[in-house]
Amino acid sequence: MKVVVMGLGLIGGSIALDLKQTGKFSIYGLDASEAHLKKALDLGLIDQAADEQVLKNADVVILAIPVNAALTVLPGILDQVSDTTLVMDVGSTKTLVCQQLETHDKRRNFLATHPIAGTEFSGPSAAMKGLFRGKTNIVCEVEKTAFKLQERAMVIFEELGMRIRYMDPKAHDKHIAYVSHLSHISSFMLGKTVIQEEKNERDIFDMAGSGFESTVRLAKSSPDMWTPIFKHNRENVLATLEGYIENLRQFKTFLEQENYEAIYHEMEKTNRIKDILKGITINT
């Protein structure tokens, strides 16, 4: 099976690597950056570098580029592929891309997916084997994709070791704002607050423990990837931020009022996140 991976960063590169190593697929790589393309070849993520000419003979095209760029290029990709090609995106927002392609002639060649996996690193050298194993892949509007191509997608996801959840794109974007997008903002702003205060970086380094490292880990993430995500999912993200700021403000009020009973209660209630998180496969 001829698989074209467009965008050889953390996600695209890791998909390419896992599929290549099964020996069942020929992996063709494309990337806007010549350096990334070369790096992906050197690292053995892909079988060969290609250009857009490869699209018309592809069995599967996987698009792993920032969500704004994906929106722009997807109609043209669908125009170029054959009637039997499966085109999938793997972006972190799903409403706009589904809307964008709703009336496209080749809508049935497209599958909207969001594999929930990653690290805070980016680029081909961040690609890793087994990144998706045991993780969830959210698939949206599956009924709009041709049945045979749904099947082909399942073969790919099975090779990657993912479990599938089907979801409406609007529900996806709303929920993911809470469990992913808000985490990134909370982490970025935590990093910012500490950097602002601690002019002497040496002090941060010496006193920061694993707790701090864990909460600011996501502040290492790529602005190129995340700015378009916040743009696409603006309304949902604003709602999460509203709730988050309000909760912080209330905690601050309790502390101002020296209402330690309320503070205790806030933490005790939230402790049940333990049970909720049990079973999430941690990828570090």
Next chain:
Amino acid sequence: MKVVVMGLGLIGGSIALDLKQTGKFSIYGLDASEAHLKKALDLGLIDQAADEQVLKNADVVILAIPVNAALTVLPGILDQVSDTTLVMDVGSTKTLVCQQLETHDKRRNFLATHPIAGTEFSGPSAAMKGLFRGKTNIVCEVEKTAFKLQERAMVIFEELGMRIRYMDPKAHDKHIAYVSHLSHISSFMLGKTVIQEEKNERDIFDMAGSGFESTVRLAKSSPDMWTPIFKHNRENVLATLEGYIENLRQFKTFLEQENYEAIYHEMEKTNRIKDILKGITINT
């Protein structure tokens, strides 16, 4: 050397375990909870369970209980120990404990320390070998401790594998508010916000990835330990919260205004947390 560990939770239990395994110390354990004391014995964290009678013949007493309880019992412990006993606390706030003991007759028997290590778990079964290896131990007002007892403390810290940083208690409390206490609040409130929104826990579970797990990890922490810390360090914590909420509010304003250039810039600036964090030993 006869070492008494009072409080056999994550920190006290881990100290006891590491010291016991060197074979150089006899470890006597005390805990307000009978069940914890028994558990610590069963797990082999201590050589034997003891009561307060043991204090008068101790070479070293390590107090590893919540900071409010430590404040209450420390004067009495110092009253009971001999002139040649070293008493150390390991609490996360240092100003109040140093003030509390400032005029105590046995001030020179006391050393204020804060080993920066831990996990989100608590109790004797959370104790782990090597928890402190390569981590920083902040020591406050070292000059107020008898020279010989400073030396004895260094022997202990060396066995645990810790590197020492000397700091003024007020500076400690201010800095630690940023790199530890704020992280805990941001994590608790993130957990709260998501739980509030997502009534159906199954949805959180299915969509949450490693990023979310990482940012809410600290929300599993013990309210018994953390409420007194926030109380002790109230003013510093309020200042960090003020700054954090303001930064979140500004990010929200940028998003409302669709000022994606500013959002990009915010993240790009904060990306340098990467370099700051390089070298922090992660304990997970």
